[in-house]
Amino acid sequence: MMLSRILATAALEFAIARRNRWVIVSVAMMMLFSLVLAFAGSAPAGQMAVDPLSVTVASLISLAVYLVPLIALLISFDAIAGESERGTLALSLAYPLARTELLLGKLIAQLAVVTIAVVCGYAVAAVVAFATGGVEAAEGLPALWRLVWTSVLLGAVFLSLGHAMSCLSRRPSGAAAMAIGLWLVMIVLYDLGLLAAVVADDGGTFTTEVFPWALVLNPADAFRIFNLAASGAVDAASGLSGAASSIAAWKPLAAILIWPVLAAMVARLSFQKVTP
Amino acid sequence: MTILTLSKLTKRYGDACVLDEVSLTVSAGERVALLGHNGAGKSTLMKLVLGLIHADGGTIELAGHAPGSAVARALTAYLPENAAFHPAITGREQLRYYLRLRGQPVKQADELLEKVGLADAAGRRIGTYSKGMRQRVGLAQALIGGPRLMVLDEPTSGLDPVSRREFYTLLDELAASGTAILLSSHALSELEARTDRMVILSKGKQVAQGTLADLRADAALPLSVSITPKAGQGERIAEAFSGAIQSEDRVTFTCPPADKLAVLERIAAQRDQIADFDVHAATLDDLYSHISKRAA
Numbered sequence: 388m389m390l391s392r393i394l395a396t397a398a399l400e401f402a403i404a405r406r407n408r409w410v411i412v413s414v415a416m417m418m419l420f421s422l423v424l425a426f427a428g429s430a431p432a433g434q435m436a437v438d439p440l441s442v443t444v445a446s447l448i449s450l451a452v453y454l455v456p457l458i459a460l461l462i463s464f465d466a467i468a469g470e471s472e473r474g475t476l477a478l479s480l481a482y483p484l485a486r487t488e489l490l491l492g493k494l495i496a497q498l499a500v501v502t503i504a505v506v507c508g509y510a511v512a513a514v515v516a517f518a519t520g521g522v523e524a525a526e527g528l529p530a531l532w533r534l535v536w537t538s539v540l541l542g543a544v545f546l547s548l549g550h551a552m553s554c555l556s557r558r559p560s561g562a563a564a565m566a567i568g569l570w571l572v573m574i575v576l577y578d579l580g581l582l583a584a585v586v587a588d589d590g591g592t593f594t595t596e597v598f599p600w601a602l603v604l605n606p607a608d609a610f611r612i613f614n615l616a617a618s619g620a621v622d623a624a625s626g627l628s629g630a631a632s633s634i635a636a637w638k639p640l641a642a643i644l645i646w647p648v649l650a651a652m653v654a655r656l657s658f659q660k661v662t663p
Numbered sequence: 664m665t666i667l668t669l670s671k672l673t674k675r676y677g678d679a680c681v682l683d684e685v686s687l688t689v690s691a692g693e694r695v696a697l698l699g700h701n702g703a704g705k706s707t708l709m710k711l712v713l714g715l716i717h718a719d720g721g722t723i724e725l726a727g728h729a730p731g732s733a734v735a736r737a738l739t740a741y742l743p744e745n746a747a748f749h750p751a752i753t754g755r756e757q758l759r760y761y762l763r764l765r766g767q768p769v770k771q772a773d774e775l776l777e778k779v780g781l782a783d784a785a786g787r788r789i790g791t792y793s794k795g796m797r798q799r800v801g802l803a804q805a806l807i808g809g810p811r812l813m814v815l816d817e818p819t820s821g822l823d824p825v826s827r828r829e830f831y832t833l834l835d836e837l838a839a840s841g842t843a844i845l846l847s848s849h850a851l852s853e854l855e856a857r858t859d860r861m862v863i864l865s866k867g868k869q870v871a872q873g874t875l876a877d878l879r880a881d882a883a884l885p886l887s888v889s890i891t892p893k894a895g896q897g898e899r900i901a902e903a904f905s906g907a908i909q910s911e912d913r914v915t916f917t918c919p920p921a922d923k924l925a926v927l928e929r930i931a932a933q934r935d936q937i938a939d940f941d942v943h944a945a946t947l948d949d950l951y952s953h954i955s956k957r958a959a
């Protein structure tokens with residue numbers, strides 16, 4: 388009974404995402420950028436990675452860190468605020484539909500969109516890698532698989548954070564602004580801030596004690612570090628890559644696994660405060 | 664059998680008392696209309712009944728259950744005011760969704776849409792619907808699963824006169840099958856003979872409750888009488904009725920409902936000087952504005 392209500396909500400939400408062109412826009416964005424990277428991908432070549440697919444994966448990591456959270460936030464910011472403004476939230480909540488079920492249904496549908504976008508984007512890059520590198524590229528498949536599932540989890544984190552923004556602002560326009568702000572802070576400013584602090588600290592206790600934890604605590608950085616460390620590649624695009632090798636792999640992995648749950652709980656708590 | 668019981672229901676927003684000790688019951692098969700000016704508290708009362716917001720005082724019972732509880736939600740259908748369904752989905756998809764939420768077979772969607780006259784538009788996106796058509800999607804979802812209680816917030820807003828009549832016929836059928844109906848409206852005139860009882864709210868207070876006949880008798884609004892005298896007889900007629908005002912070709916005055924027969928007798932007595940006459944009872948709109956004014 389509960390499952391059927393969640394799935395009904397997910398099915399409707401997915402239909403809306405499809406009609407709203409979110410699916411097509413997300414897939415197009417991922418494919419376009421992946422394609423560009425796949426062709427230009429040999430430039431920041433990993434020193435240990437030898438096969439062309441691993442090289443491509445290494446550059447896809449930096450792309451995903453920016454693009455996956457952005458896509459997730461764009462898809463999710465309207466979820467509650469939009470229904471609240473249209474007046475259908477009151478109706479949904481008058482039905483025998485729990486708030487958790489409503490939120491989970493939307494999350495599942497939107498996660499499906501993110502997954503489709505990620506898989507399509509990476510598939511294009513992989514096809515290019517195989518076309519240029521031949522069977523040798525098969526060695527990079529484990530790294531690609533790791534990139535896929537971690538990207539989906541990263542997407543889940545930002546979908547839930549988008550839902551939280553949607554609940555807190557009530558209006559779609561406000562939620563959109565908050566979502567973009569969140570993306571800037573967590574994806575761009577956070578890293579810049581850490582970098583500035585490391586430079587100012589000049590090898591002090593911040594760099595050795597706080598910095599590794601600060602990296603792991605941000606889901607996007609954890610995603611980057613985990614993928615880089617696991618594939619043994621060096622990320623030329625990020626100034627933070629030096630730290631990646633010094634952090635035990637289980638820490639970012641734990642962050643990647645815990646964050647989706649944590650973010651979903653934050654969204655659920657924010658939803659509790661919404662009166663239709 | 665009483666389905667809905669409100670007792671001394673109070674709701675405040677900050678310092679403003681939006682509902683002040685409102686008490687009300689709705690029985691199975693009964694149609695009760697909530698009336699009141701903008702901001703009187705009608706929608707607030709309904710949201711309290713649905714458990715969407717919580718009261719600051721008083722109690723609500725829904726067939727023995729608390730509002731918002733799983734059982735109460737399963738028994739209740741709701742039509743919010745100005746619900747705008749997502750424009751990207753079709754009426755059929757929207758109805759199927761709500762059917763699935765209630766655990767009903769989705770094939771009923773077309774049947775329900777036909778009931779509200781949307782059979783032809785079922786496969787079209789709601790974004791292409793007219794205002795009244797969107798309102799009907801809301802009505803269709805409220806019919807799902809034969810609810811014990813229907814809470815309808817301005818259900819006829821946006822409907823044309825013919826659709827309104829069809830809608831009230833639908834309500835009659837539901838009430839006959841035992842559904843308790845609580846609806847709000849701004850038009851007392853459209854509710855005549857369509858509801859069993861009216862509750863009038865003014866600034867959160869319940870100022871009147873009863874059948875239309877009760878309200879009429881209680882208000883005792885005067886009748887207005889208008890007489891067209893024969894040529895040159897105006898003065899004499901005006902003198903014959905106390906308080907009468909003579910205008911060009913008419914003499915008008917009011918009388919209490921109790922004096923109606925006496926007035927008719929006097930008109931009959933003056934039949935030689937009178938060409939024509941009319942007696943108007945107070946309209947429902949007069950009655951409504953009288954009750955609202957008395958409360959203020």
Ligand SMILES: Nc1ncnc2c1ncn2[C@@H]1O[C@H](COP(=O)(O)OP(=O)(O)OP(=O)(O)O)[C@@H](O)[C@H]1O
Pocket residue numbers: 676681699700701702703704705706707708744
């Ligand atoms: N969330 C809220 N915060 C503060 N005041 C509110 C809130 N919701 C409603 N009110 C106030 O409560 C009063 C009653 O509002 P309500 O929506 O119940 O009126 P209504 O009778 O349905 O009016 P209408 O006929 O315009 O629909 C209004 O004065 C409104 O401003």
Ligand SMILES: [Mg+2]
Pocket residue numbers: 705706707744816
């Ligand atoms: Mg209202």
